[in-house]
Amino acid sequence: MTRNAAAIRIQNLDFRYRDGAFRLRVPEMQVAAGETLAVIGPSGTGKTTLLNLLAGVVLPDQGSIHVTGAEVTALAENARRAHRIRRIGLVFQEFELISYLDVTDNVLLPYRIDPELKLNAEARARAAELIDQVGLDDKARRRVTQLSQGERQRVAIARALVTGAEVILADEPTGNLDPDNKAKVLDILFAQVRSRGVTLIAVTHDHGLLDRFDRVVSFDGQEVGL
């Protein structure tokens, strides 16, 4: 994948919550494949909503969103879901791991909850490789509740990448981590993203991290022009 091809393209996006209390408008936005983009701004300006729109979790009232070549806004719900689990990896501030599963099972979770993804030897090998790369190979069979916060986020990163995602959408991925873990997790995230040519869009409040990203977008109001 080359940097020049747009992994994400948004046109005339207009989204408002049903109660009308919040509106997000993005007239134009493009993110190149393999680019890393930080989204910053005050709370309530629509950063997380933008991630949800890109993932196809919610649909805009107007406009179109293309992610990795597919027009997310034109897809039916099941197709959006399938596109999301196979092409987009999600990383959350609070990790959102399944507490009763071990590290390996958490990483392999997408294969178990999507009927089309086959949990075969290749998938298992990829999961093992990712677990190794995020530095948890010695804890592969440990329950995630027995891990530190930083380790849990590393499991979440492995889960986001296991299906071969081309885009990672990370919502404050270091928001719950101490400074040491913050740096370690970001190192791992960026190493994985850059080695695989994956596009990264990360929402963050931590301005100290911005110099790691190729580009930074600030959400100051409800209309974002990029």
Next chain:
Amino acid sequence: MKDVLYLAWRYLASHRVLTSVLVFAITLILFLPVGLRVLVKQSERELTTRATATPLVLGEKGSPLELALNTLYFAADTPPTMPYAEFERVADSGLALVVPLHTRFRVRNQPIVGTSIDYFDLRGLTLAEGRQLAVLGDCVLGASAARKLAAGVGDHVVSSPENVFDIAGIYPLKMPVVGVLKRSHGPDDDAVFVDLKSAWVIEGLGHGHQDLSRPEAASGVLKREGDTVIANASVLQYNEITPDNSDSFHFHGDLGDFPIQAVIATPHDERASALLQGRYLGDDERIQVIRPLEVMTELLDTILTVQTYVVTAVVVIGLATLSTGVLVIVLSLRLRKREIETMIKIGGSRGRVVAVLTTEIVTVLGLGVLLAAGLTGMTAAFGPALIRILILS
């Protein structure tokens, strides 16, 4: 499907306590009414089958239930004794086939049933090995008694003393096992059968001892008055009847006064039955005649009434438990809201997520049903033994 089962199993396995409690509750909700019904049905069969095959029982006046339970199952307390003459009275009437029963003694926990050969015909008991009772002191074991006493043909069993501290009490009698009965799946399996006279020997009414006319017994003789010889305790009494000493065994007193617990009477016809029962209706009559089927039906009615109350209580408790179970599941799903949302958010199929949750619930229900079915099966298998322990002991 494999993935759905795996995720469901992982959840249940990691919440063992919650899962176990739910499975246990479901098992109880299902098993208690069903198992109780099975048990009552078996009680009905157990209590009526044998009673039906025992038309009339005569015994000393007292509790009809005690008399019926003791006669049919050799269970409950031994009823008051009646004189053997009453057996002869019925036998002489020619109205019924009669069988005497003496059930006072035991070999360890197995009842010794002193009776006549007719008892075996009445109950349709046949030998698996050995021979029938023929000589004073012989015993024939029921199939379970043989197993529990670890005895077979050629071995000996010893009657248990009623009170080990009573040195003047009844001496144990060592009896040769001459036969073992085929399994009949009834209380006869647990019995040690002896001739009625052997039972009286155990009771001390008949005995064998050293020949007092012989010189070696002279030191034990206190006084001789014509045919009467008075001996002291040094005279050797036999505690086993052998071919060598069997001639020395004798009974003191009138056999008609000797005790028996009951007489089973099978009247020849309805008329004979009515006549026989009519003979014992007088107010001054010491003997009662009971119809075991009627007594057992009354007992069964009591059990059925208790069953109704228990089932009602179980249903009410079951509904409350079920409601609690549903609440637990609903609260559990609420607690797992984020987990479910995460699965959907990362792209999990809604159908797959619902299937996982459904499988968890179905697995818990299935385990509960399986356990309840297993317990019901065990109740059905061990019901008769359980009934004997709970009702007939």
